[in-house]
Every structure is written in structure tokens, then in C-alpha cells.
Amino acid sequence: MIGGENRAPSGWRVAVLGGGAWGTALALAMLRAGHFVRLYARDPETVAAIDRGENPRYLPGIAIEPGIVATSDIKAALDGADCVLAVAPAQALRAMLAAAKDHVPNAVPLVLCAKGIERDTGALLSAIVENILPTNPVAALSGPSFATDVARGLPTAVVVAARDADLAADLAARFSAENLRCYSSDDLIGVEIGGALKNVFAIAAGAVTGASLGASAQAAMVTRGFVELRRIGAAFGARPETLMGLSGLGDLLLTCSSAQSRNFAYGLALGQGKPLSGLPLAEGVPTAAIAARIAAERQIDAPIITAIAAILDGTVTVRQAVSALMTRPLKTETDI
Ligand SMILES: NC(=O)C1=CN([C@@H]2O[C@H](COP(=O)(O)OP(=O)(O)OC[C@H]3O[C@@H](n4cnc5c(N)ncnc54)[C@H](OP(=O)(O)O)[C@@H]3O)[C@@H](O)[C@H]2O)C=CC1
Numbered sequence: 001m002i003g004g005e006n007r008a009p010s011g012w013r014v015a016v017l018g019g020g021a022w023g024t025a026l027a028l029a030m031l032r033a034g035h036f037v038r039l040y041a042r043d044p045e046t047v048a049a050i051d052r053g054e055n056p057r058y059l060p061g062i063a064i065e066p067g068i069v070a071t072s073d074i075k076a077a078l079d080g081a082d083c084v085l086a087v088a089p090a091q092a093l094r095a096m097l098a099a100a101k102d103h104v105p106n107a108v109p110l111v112l113c114a115k116g117i118e119r120d121t122g123a124l125l126s127a128i129v130e131n132i133l134p135t136n137p138v139a140a141l142s143g144p145s146f147a148t149d150v151a152r153g154l155p156t157a158v159v160v161a162a163r164d165a166d167l168a169a170d171l172a173a174r175f176s177a178e179n180l181r182c183y184s185s186d187d188l189i190g191v192e193i194g195g196a197l198k199n200v201f202a203i204a205a206g207a208v209t210g211a212s213l214g215a216s217a218q219a220a221m222v223t224r225g226f227v228e229l230r231r232i233g234a235a236f237g238a239r240p241e242t243l244m245g246l247s248g249l250g251d252l253l254l255t256c257s258s259a260q261s262r263n264f265a266y267g268l269a270l271g272q273g274k275p276l277s278g279l280p281l282a283e284g285v286p287t288a289a290i291a292a293r294i295a296a297e298r299q300i301d302a303p304i305i306t307a308i309a310a311i312l313d314g315t316v317t318v319r320q321a322v323s324a325l326m327t328r329p330l331k332t333e334t335d336i
Pocket residue numbers: 017018019020021022023041042043046058087088089090092093095096113114115116145146147148281283
């Protein structure tokens with residue numbers, strides 16, 4: 001725990017639900033911030049590996065320092081927790097919360113750490129929490145942060161959002177440590193939308209690179225993609241300045257420019273015409289489909305999202321999508 005008068009006292013019992021790359025990295029981050037950490041991984045092999053000081057399936061080559069109590073018993077993980085971090089993939093959140101529901105202590109904050117929109121329902125993840133755990137305040141942690149960077153203790157900045165600004169500030173203070181700087185926000189929806197939609201554009205950026213369309217096309221796609229992100233954000237009530245921040249522009253910059261991003265890597269394979277099966281989690285795949293549906297239903301102009309969804313469902317090729325995007329009617333740039 002580092003000093004500074006805006007830092008709250010530490011020593012919470014933090015339950016981290018999800019033993020993948022991000023759950024493991026956040027468990028380490030919480031440990032370094034001075035908390036008592038229990039990590040729930042449903043796979044006993046992951047638990048055994050973390051006990052040995054590694055998570056080779058999800059964080060190969062990274063040493064897991066001692067102190068995290070790993071368990072595949074979700075009840076034990078949640079017993080007496082002061083705070084819960086939900087770190088399963090977005091499409092698995094509902095199932096994981098259903099398993100956790102009876103064991104989450106009343107009124108403790110539930111912090112969403114996944115980035116996505118539920119594909120079947122169009123629900124934002126906060127709505128799923130509010131539905132399953134109505135007495136637990138919901139927060140979201142998002143921003144440009146590769147699990148490997150955080151696990152290695154490299155300097156990283158994220159944003160922690162909750163509707164209650166005081167709760168967001170308290171969580172941000174408690175989670176911050178020497179190399180994890182947490183900003184706070186009361187724009188929960190804005191932070192969620194930024195994190196969810198950037199994954200779709202990271203796939204698009206990978207596809208542009210994979211199809212060798214050039215750096216100019218890449219910059220155009222990211223810029224116009226950001227316009228679409230802001231349009232959809234506005235439709236959900238997100239504040240524009242939130243989307244200009246870490247969860248939104250910040251995460252777009254990171255994941256649209258690095259093959260370290262699994263979404264970018266997925267798009268790269270797509271653009272190169274390589275097989276997609278067996279690739280790691282790419283949250284942008286289900287989110288593209290539901291974001292395209294939301295845009296169509298709400299009559300939001302989102303041609304890049306729509307194109308990515310069509311490429312992913314095999315309706316059009318990358319080249320056909322690019323051609324369609326380039327021949328759309330001309331317009332003023334400031335029409336957002
Ligand atoms: N990796 C990163 O750099 C970052 C990831 N995120 C976000 O965090 C979320 C999780 O990503 P990440 O950890 O990287 O994904 P991984 O693919 O690395 O791990 C997913 C984990 O979730 C577990 N899981 C899946 N379904 C369930 C379920 N129903 N109940 C309990 N556990 C389940 C998996 O368990 P099992 O092994 O048994 O399948 C696995 O441990 C995503 O939304 C991602 O966008 C956000 C910021 C950074």
C-alpha cells in the first residue's frame with residue numbers, strides 16, 4: 001500500500017471470481033494493494049497451478065507471488081468478502097453470478113471487470129448484476145490494461161466507476177497501488193460501453209492489418225470507429241468525456257495498436273484468412289453481433305460495427321466490407 005492522503009486504509013477481504021488471465025492479474029494487483037485475496041477458479045487444475053506459483057494456461061511465464069488463496073469452492077471464496085471482483089468473460093457472467101448468488105455477502109460492492117454486452121439479451125453487465133444481486137452496489141473497473149502488464153507490475157492506469165461517486169472513489173483508493181493508478185468516475189454506463197465496444201474495433205484494427213490495407217486505413221478505421229462508439233454511448237446515456245477517457249479512447253489506443261490484444265490478434269487472423277478456431281477469448285466477437293443489432297434497432301449509424309458483425313458471421317469478406325464502407329454517401333465529418 002502506498003502513502004498519500006487520498007488513499008483509503010487497506011486490508012479488505014477481496015474475492016476475485018475467475019481464474020483466467022485477468023482474474024489472476026487482478027488478484028495479484030489486489031494483493032499488492034494490501035488486501036487479503038481469495039481467487040475462485042472453477043478448474044481445480046488452475047487452483048493447483050496458482051498454489052504452485054503459476055497459471056501456465058492463462059499467464060504463461062509469469063510468476064504468481066505467494067499470498068493468494070485459490071479455491072474452486074465459490075462459497076469459500078466469497079465467505080466474509082468485503083468486495084467481489086467478477087472476472088469471467090461477459091457471456092459467462094450471468095452463469096457465474098447465478099452460482100455465486102447465495103454466497104455473496106449482502107451489500108458488498110460487486111465490481112465488474114469483464115468487457116462486453118450480453119449477446120442474447122443486449123444487457124449491459126451492470127444490468128445483469130442488478131438483476132441477480134439487487135442489494136449489492138455495482139461498479140466497473142476498465143481501461144487500457146493488459147493482464148500480463150498488470151501481473152508483471154508494470155505501470156497501468158484504469159478507471160473504477162459506480163453510480164455513487166463516493167463508492168467509486170473509495171474503491172479506486174483501495175485498489176490503487178504503486179503501479180496501479182485507479183481513477184474514479186460516476187459514469188458507470190459510459191465506462192461499461194467504452195470497454196465493451198473497443199473490443200469490436202480492436203478486431204477491426206487487426207483485420208485491417210491482417211489484410212494489409214495500410215496504416216492510413218488503420219487510422220481512419222479507429223477514428224471513425226470512435227465516432228460509432230460515441231454514438232452508441234450517447235444512446236445509452238454515456239457522458240462524452242467518459243468515452244474520451246481511459247475506458248474508451250484509452251483502451252482503443254491500446255488494443256487497436258497491439259497484437260498483444262487478443263481481439264486484435266483475432267482480427268489479424270481474420271484479415272489473413274487464417275483459421276479462427278482455438279484462438280484465445282475475443283470478447284469483441286459476441287459484442288459485435290449484439291452491438292450491430294442494437295444499432296439497427298435504435299437506428300444508430302454504425303457501419304464499421306455492422307461490417308465487423310457481417311464479416312464475423314461470414315456474410316461478407318473483409319475486402320467486400322471495405323469496399324462498401326469506402327463507397328458510402330459522403331458527409332460532413334462533424335456529423336456524429
Ligand atoms: N486479459 C486481459 O488482458 C484483460 C481482460 N479483460 C476482460 O476480463 C474478462 C475475462 O478475461 P480473461 O480473464 O482475460 O479471460 P480468460 O480466457 O483468460 O479466462 C476466462 C476465465 O473465466 C473462467 N470462466 C469462464 N466461464 C466461467 C463460468 N461460467 N464460471 C466461472 N468461471 C468461468 C474460465 O474458467 P475455465 O478455465 O475453467 O474455462 C477462465 O478462468 C473479459 O471480459 C476480458 O475482456 C479486461 C482487461 C484486461
